Amino acid sequence: MTDGHCSFFLEKKRRFCRFKPNPGQKYCAEHTGLLGIPTDRKRIICPIDSKHTCYEDQLTKHLKKCRKQQGVLPAYHCPGINSGEADEDDLDAKFSLLDIPTEDLKQLILKINKLYDEHIKIPTEILSHSCLEEELCNSSYGIPAIRHRKQQASLIGHLDKMGLIKEAMTYVELGAGKGMLSHWIQKASEENDNCNYILVDRGTCRYKADNFHKWDDKGPKFERIRIDIEHLHLGKVNTISESCNPVVAVGKHLCGSATDLAVHCVTHTLTTEADGEEPVEKKSKNDKCKKFGGLSIALCCHHRCQWKPYVGKAFFQKNGLSIKDFKILCKLSSWTAATWTGWKSVDEMNKSQGTSTDYSKLLVEKTKLHQEAVSSIVPDNSQQEEKALANSDYLKSKEKDTSLLDRNVNAADTESSDSETEERSNDTEQISIKRPELNLSIKEREEIGRKCKRLIDYGRVEYLKEKGLNCDMKVYIEEQLTPENVAIFAKPS
Structure with a gap:
């Protein structure tokens, strides 16, 4: 020790x-x-x-x-507001794929293939952002740390492309965990004024990024709300209700039904009147100007989806898929992770992509370019030296700030990655059944699992479009880094 x-x-x-x-x-x-x-x-x-x-x-x-102190529930705690409607035909009893007759399973797989070909077209758009450039070039990081940072960089890149990294925004990270996504969004928005950051999670964790933003010189303070998304009324959170800022909801891997709870939370508690609220014409000025700004959610753990909160029910029902079919699709979705193999090391990733994570080399090149630019603009040597010293002090302070944060967070990267791997291992042991009588190869099972995931996600996309939003589903990160490499992005029309 x-x-x-x-x-x-x-x-x-x-x-x-x-x-x-x-x-x-x-x-x-x-x-x-x-x-x-x-x-x-x-x-x-x-x-x-x-x-x-x-x-x-x-x-x-x-x-x-004491965190266990029982007190009055806050106004934004509305029990079950996002939990969805129960269905009388919903089957509570658990079942295994082994319980499904082979012929029924074959027919369902044929239907899955047909619906996928008819509806699913997912573009690949892997982006990055300058706020994470140095992090992505750090040669001391292993695959778990690089994976998290590449995911964050791509999600922020998409937010920037959608025009959502700007002044006067409120960012709500749902299922925030350590809050690293919010941390890097704040870094990307350092020059933007009047931005709020709200982190929502039902549990607690250590090494939170919030601690880095406690001081005035570290940008806006993070507001953390400990609540299950199922009970969260965003419109009643003071920071949101008292501001005219558009609300941008983000999430990096909201497991299973948490994605549906988040989508319902954003589309209902910000834009519609909940029980007991005043009519629109009687609401205050702040309520009238409050609006939904955008959505960015990385998807995962489809085997943990449930029918009751699922927002894409209409898509399934329209295409003749029953509640039991939905539950079978959730189980089949685990076939993707069961056979997935990705990059084992950063060297393997760099070799495959033809890139490098040696930041020292990139820093030398950038320094040369910077010096050339300065010399062309500032011919006076004394001014040049003064500028160089100022820049040196600034870079040292930035390096110190980053190292203080990473000292805690990087230690947690390995721990969280280990838990993710263990979770995937446990889930696939229980759920993924080979069913040799189906005569499916490993590659075919993996493809079927992937199609099930995308059909579940497409139901969510259809739901968001019905709410009047422009919505896309995109591959945002390399599959060799994670099999959960698809995200949903939405903006008002």
């Missing part, structure tokens, strides 16, 4: 605790109390939640900020 950290080994996470112990202690305060090690200050079980402890002499202070 690295010096300066708790020596308690977490069996479930297969790593040591990352909290720092008090001086002279081997374990952090929480695990010191758990192990019954005597200390100068006594720790007691929190009276609100028995799962954690606090110092006895700081109990009053702890109770004021």
Whole structure:
């Protein structure tokens, strides 16, 4: 274990605790109390939640900020507002692909192929953005870190192309996690004034990017809302209701039904009247000018989709697909991840693409160009030296800022990637059945799984178009980096 950290080994996470112990202690305060090690200050079980402890002499202070403290629910917490309508024919009972007769499965696969050929045409548009240029050229990063940054760069590139990186915008990251997508959007918008950043997630995590934006010199502070998207009424969030800024909703891999909850949340709680709201003509000026600005959601985990919140029901019903067919498609979608193999290393990726991640080489070239440009504009040597020193100090401060953030976030990249890999492994073990009687090769099963994903996504696209939005589904990142390489982009017409 690295010096300066708790020596308690977490069996479930297969790593040591990352909290720092008090001086002279081997374990952090929480695990010191758990192990019954005597200390100068006594720790007691929190009276609100028995799962954690606090110092006895700081109990009053702890109770004021304890996250388990039960209080009045905020106005934007509207139970089930985005959960969708229940269907009487919805089957709650779980079933396996092994339960489906072979002939029925063959007929459904034929229908999947037919619908895919009729409706699905997905362009590939892999973009990038200058805000992540240095990160993408960092030769110390492995595939997990590069994958996250390439995804973020492409999503921000699409937002910029859609004209959504500009002044006076409110960005809402749904399923925010660490909030890295919002962090880089803020970096891309540094020169834009009056921008708000709202991060929504139902859980908590460590190494949040929010911590980087606590100080005034780091741009706008991030507002984090801890709530399930199912219960979120965006129009009642103060930052949104009190501002005329267009709202841009973003999400990087909203698992399964979370995508549908997010789409419903954006299209209903910003543009329609929920129960108990005043008529439009009676709303305040701020409510009248409030509007939906755009949407960018990277899609994943289709095997976790559910019929009740799914927004593309009309597309399925129009094409003669039942609720059970939808659930089978969700299960078949796992066939893509079950056989996927991508780039194993950055060197393999660079060789395949003919690129380099050696930032030092690129920096030398950029420095030469910069010096040539400066010398042509500023002939006076003293002014040139003064400018160079100023630029040097600025670059050092920027490098320091980035390293402080990456010191925490990069450590979490590997952890999150490991959990994603483990999740995919567990899911495919349970869901992906070869069904040899279907006489399908590995490649054919992978293709069927991909088609199922796209049909589920196309239902979402159709729904957004019915709401009067311009909507596209695009391949935004290389498949060798992730099999979940498609995103939905939408803007008002």
